[in-house]
Amino acid sequence: MSAKGCSYSEGICHKIVEKCQGCNRGAEYSTGWFCSACPDPSVKWKSGNCNMASHVSAAAEAKKAKINPLKASKRARR
Ligand code: SF4
Incomplete structure (x- = not known):
């Protein structure tokens, strides 16, 4: 969707969904x-x-950092 209108096939864009809030x-x-x-x-x-x-990408990245304690400990051993 742009200021000129929707460029989607058939020219119909769909409104954002609830999860899009904050994007x-x-x-x-x-x-x-x-x-x-x-x-x-x-x-x-x-x-x-x-x-x-x-x-959500920012939140996902923060999660990624948290779910890699194994790698972190390996790195710390070096
Ligand atoms: S989350 Fe953001 S980028 Fe994804 S569909 Fe919704 S408004 Fe678009």
Whole structure:
């Protein structure tokens, strides 16, 4: 979705979903809230987190840092 309108096939973009709340890519247009990166946000969230989401990637990275204690201990042994 852009200021010119939707470039999705058939010209129909879908509004952002609940999980999109807080994402920087969501933008308000006269017809409602849409995602500037993805025409159908619900598809993005079907199988896990949206890979374009600006609000979850930061949280996911923080998680990644936490779930690698094994590697961290190996690194510390060197
Ligand atoms: S990038 Fe993903 S999370 Fe962000 S508004 Fe678009 S679909 Fe939603």
